[in-house]
Amino acid sequence: MLRKIIDDESGKKVDEEVMNAITIDCVVFGFNEGSLEVLLVKHATGISKNRWGLPGGWIKEKESINNAAKRLLKELTGLNNIYLEQLQAFGEPKRFPLGRVITIGYYALIKSDDYDIVAGFTAAEAKWFKISEIPELIYDHSEIYNFSLRKLKRRVRQAPIGFNLLPEKFTLLDLMHLYEEILEFKMDKPNFRRKFLKMKLLIDTGEKQKNVSHRAAKLFKFDKEIYKKLTEKGFIFEF
Amino acid sequence: MLRKIIDDESGKKVDEEVMNAITIDCVVFGFNEGSLEVLLVKHATGISKNRWGLPGGWIKEKESINNAAKRLLKELTGLNNIYLEQLQAFGEPKRFPLGRVITIGYYALIKSDDYDIVAGFTAAEAKWFKISEIPELIYDHSEIYNFSLRKLKRRVRQAPIGFNLLPEKFTLLDLMHLYEEILEFKMDKPNFRRKFLKMKLLIDTGEKQKNVSHRAAKLFKFDKEIYKKLTEKGFIFEF
DNA sequence: TCAAAAGTGTTATGATTACACCCATGA
DNA sequence: TCATGGGTGTAATCATAACACTTTTGA
Numbered sequence: 001m002l003r004k005i006i007d008d009e010s011g012k013k014v015d016e017e018v019m020n021a022i023t024i025d026c027v028v029f030g031f032n033e034g035s036l037e038v039l040l041v042k043h044a045t046g047i048s049k050n051r052w053g054l055p056g057g058w059i060k061e062k063e064s065i066n067n068a069a070k071r072l073l074k075e076l077t078g079l080n081n082i083y084l085e086q087l088q089a090f091g092e093p094k095r096f097p098l099g100r101v102i103t104i105g106y107y108a109l110i111k112s113d114d115y116d117i118v119a120g121f122t123a124a125e126a127k128w129f130k131i132s133e134i135p136e137l138i139y140d141h142s143e144i145y146n147f148s149l150r151k152l153k154r155r156v157r158q159a160p161i162g163f164n165l166l167p168e169k170f171t172l173l174d175l176m177h178l179y180e181e182i183l184e185f186k187m188d189k190p191n192f193r194r195k196f197l198k199m200k201l202l203i204d205t206g207e208k209q210k211n212v213s214h215r216a217a218k219l220f221k222f223d224k225e226i227y228k229k230l231t232e233k234g235f236i237f238e239f
Numbered sequence: 240m241l242r243k244i245i246d247d248e249s250g251k252k253v254d255e256e257v258m259n260a261i262t263i264d265c266v267v268f269g270f271n272e273g274s275l276e277v278l279l280v281k282h283a284t285g286i287s288k289n290r291w292g293l294p295g296g297w298i299k300e301k302e303s304i305n306n307a308a309k310r311l312l313k314e315l316t317g318l319n320n321i322y323l324e325q326l327q328a329f330g331e332p333k334r335f336p337l338g339r340v341i342t343i344g345y346y347a348l349i350k351s352d353d354y355d356i357v358a359g360f361t362a363a364e365a366k367w368f369k370i371s372e373i374p375e376l377i378y379d380h381s382e383i384y385n386f387s388l389r390k391l392k393r394r395v396r397q398a399p400i401g402f403n404l405l406p407e408k409f410t411l412l413d414l415m416h417l418y419e420e421i422l423e424f425k426m427d428k429p430n431f432r433r434k435f436l437k438m439k440l441l442i443d444t445g446e447k448q449k450n451v452s453h454r455a456a457k458l459f460k461f462d463k464e465i466y467k468k469l470t471e472k473g474f475i476f477e478f
Numbered sequence: 479t480c481a482a483a484a485g486t487g488t489t490a491t492g493a494t495t496a497c498a499c500c501c502a503t504g505a
Numbered sequence: 506t507c508a509t510g511g512g513t514g515t516a517a518t519c520a521t522a523a524c525a526c527t528t529t530t531g532a
Binding site for chain 2: 502504
């Protein structure tokens with residue numbers, strides 16, 4: 001039985017009715033100290049013992065796939081309201097060695113100031129990796145990860161999703177560094193400022209940085225309401 | 240048994256081992272006489288009798304999901320080498336009334352001069368619908384269709400996929416009309432010409448239109464080789 | 479007063495837009 | 506010769522890129 005094999009392999013009991021042969025795998029991005037990071041888990045038992053992979057799990061019979069992804073992320077990080085988007089399904093016949101399993105990839109962006117909460121997830125160890133230091137991954141997880149990175153690069157220029165990686169309040173240079181890190185090229189500070197400010201998506205909080213050994217920068221926040229109003233009027237975010 | 244129910248419902252025998260609870264549905268686009276069209280099939284039996292839906296089918300145990308989509312399209316149109324891309328998975332628990340089935344959406348673009356070949360597909364009738372005249376669809380197929388249309392609009396501006404909808408040789412105005420139809424706005428002829436020609440993606444075939452009651456236009460073709468060379472050098476198609 | 483980053487100004491270049499206009503061809 | 510679409514020219518405007526420069530702050 002495939003189900004039985006998989007139970008043994010992950011060392012985890014499937015206690016509710018789940019869908020057979022379909023799983024979810026999540027690429028969770030964070031941004032910390034100027035580096036884009038991905039959350040990986042290490043398997044404790046089975047054929048993938050001691051190897052790193054994407055966090056994932058089964059879909060319950062009675063939940064939508066989006067809710068399954070949300071639930072799995074909640075179990076992993078303890079966080080609700082995470083930015084989450086489906087990538088696509090991955091379905092090579094041999095992608096999973098113990099039977100035919102199709103997986104649906106998701107990616108999530110979470111705020112650096114929230115994510116020390118990596119709770120006891122069902123797999124063994126969970127750890128953040130800089131994207132330049134991702135180890136070899138199990139199954140086809142490298143493919144899923146690479147796909148997610150390409151999608152993130154495309155998406156971040158067409159919708160202001162990058163803000164989901166930043167804390168509530170940030171400086172314009174924080175924002176620029178985030179874009180530089182994701183898109184992998186250096187930008188011009190003055191031009192970046194003007195371009196972003198012209199869009200009217202940022203609110204000046206009136207506050208400034210504290211205890212920095214240089215001129216303190218203004219702190220901005222991104223306002224989803226403004227974004228919504230602008231898009232309703234036909235505004236197009238294009239970065 | 241879900242399998243049994245579904246067999247009865249579609250009136251079709253599942254003669255090979257297929258994956259349970261996972262299907263594929265395809266949005267097939269064509270371009271004919273200036274109109275963007277979608278290929279729909281009418282169900283002959285079961286609860287969806289006489290209602291239109293997207294062509295789709297089951298995934299075999301031993302084939303990848305991409306190959307399953309290719310195979311289904313081949314069965315539907317008789318064509319190989321069709322432009323085909325996955326949309327995403329659709330998985331609301333109630334999307335299919337007779338059991339929990341997740342479907343993977345695909346979209347395909349086919350050339351108008353090839354597609355009179357709508358062969359005897361396993362479902363009953365198959366017919367092209369202009370996108371302004373799409374009827375109500377079964378299950379969540381309207382959602383899948385709407386998703387595909389949004390994706391097509393986005394994609395056609397970032398990669399030269401539109402050429403998959405045109406015949407080998409076409410005029411610049413054909414091309415412009417295609418873009419106008421997909422993107423739903425009118426363009427400026429002189430500007431369109433220059434913009435496209437500047438990209439160097441089109442080869443002048445040396446031929447011209449025949450039997451037209453106005454000045455004959457040059458016929459161009461799109462060369463994938465050129466596109467490949469340009470992209471290898473760092474060229475970015477952005478329309 | 480120095481280093482470091484914040485923030486402003488300026489100019490050249492190129493893309494985009496809007497629209498006027500001439501050209502070729504069959505009916 | 507007229508209608509129809511093919512195709513060229515041009516000027517105004519706007520976005521982008523490059524980079525010089527001034528400002529503020531803690532150490």
